[in-house]
Amino acid sequence: MRTRTHPREILLGAQAAANLLPVCDHYSGVEVRMRKSLELQQQMLQEFGACVFDVTLDCEDGAAVGQEKAHAQLVASLLKASPDGCRVAARVHAVDHAAFEEDIAIIAGEAGHKLSHIMLPKVESVDDILQAVRALERASAAHVPVHALIESPAAVEQAFEIAAHPRVQSLSFGLMDYVSAHAGAIPSVAMGVQGQFAHPLVVRAKLEIAAACHAHGKVPSHCVVTEFQNTEALQAAATKANRELGYTRMWSIHPSQIRPILAAFAPAVQEVQEANDILLAAAQEDWAPISYHGVLHDRASYRYYWQLLERAQRTGMPLPEQARQWLDRSAV
Structure with missing residues (x-):
């Protein structure tokens, strides 16, 4: 192979920054469930050799009224x-x-040194x-990324x-706060697995957020x-969110949802092999355009196939040898 530059560097450039999050974000707020979630994360880390889902410890819905400080202290200790x-x-x-x-x-x-990010609910602007x-800067945690939860029509407009x-x-x-914010104008069925992909206002909000x-x-x-x-139904919803609405990550609220989300967001085995073969052929030509099975490919499609390989790695899929070597090098 004649290329002297890693494919991530040559193909993505400035686009390489933020898109390497696990595809599943698992939420728990009750102490016993938080501990079990963390145990499951460690087990699956051993199984896959990579952290395939985030655990988000929940203060907003997890803390009992009047016990917010004690709950935050528990989260920090975990x-x-x-x-x-x-x-x-x-x-x-x-x-x-107030909390x-x-x-x-x-x-x-x-515990800022252990935080992967802070999830901020009810973001309006x-x-x-x-x-x-x-607030993070005052806590000497300026390095911690912020994830924003969009839950109202006004927030969607600011996405x-x-x-x-x-x-x-x-x-x-x-979803549920967004539907509730419409004062009954959106029926409750839109909070369910079928209705959330059918009601135009809900679908519009999802598309606006993905596009932003x-x-x-x-x-x-x-x-x-x-x-x-x-x-x-969960796996069908995850597949639809990924393939039709452009989402690259999804929330889990029960351990049984984690593996179906991973499966839904993972590319097909044949897609992974094709991506590996196309990128290997491209690298041998120093990333000039190639013909692969009678189809023209250039850096635009190379970028797509590289990102597909990264997604395969994040979902714990087995990888062809060359793809594995490339991705191991990109993690260094």
Whole structure:
């Protein structure tokens, strides 16, 4: 092979920044479930040799009223005990909640070195991001990325500006709050696994968030499927979110949802092999255009196939030898 430059460097350039998050973000807020989630993450880290899902420890819905400080302290202690190689985040209270500042001071202040990111709920505008960034800086955690949860019609209209902020790494869609914010104008069926892909206002919001993320090199994260016992419906929803709506990440609210999400976001085995073969042929020509099975390929398609290989790695798929070597080098 004559190329002297790694394919990630030569193909992606500035696009290489933010898109290497795991495809699944798993939420838990009750202590026993948080501990079990962290144990499962370690088990799957051993199984796959990579961290294939994030664990987000939840203060917003996890903390009992009046126990917000104690819950934040619990989250900080779990973060500090998490082993290297795992990705653990925290969802704090919204910036207008009385517990927000204390959440950040305790969690980011005590365990900022272990935080993969902070999830900020109820984001309405970039002003909320700025407030969170200042709080992280006061906690000496200026390095911690911010993920923003978009949950209202007004926030959807600000999605592009929010996604443009350099500290924002990902936008998530909050389906149930979004539906509730319409004062009954959207029926409750739109909160379910079928209705959320059918109602025009919900689909529009999902597309706006995905488009905002892709415009600014950020990661769009799809909302929950509350029918957690129906794994077939969950996998169908995840596949639709990925293949039709442009989402590259999805929330899980039950351990049984993690593997179906990984499977839905993973490319097909034949796609991985084709990507490997096309990129190997391209590298042998120093990334000049090639003909592969009678089809022209150049750097635009090379970029697509490289990102496909990265997605395969993030979902724990077995990789052809050359792809594995390339991806191992890109992680160094």
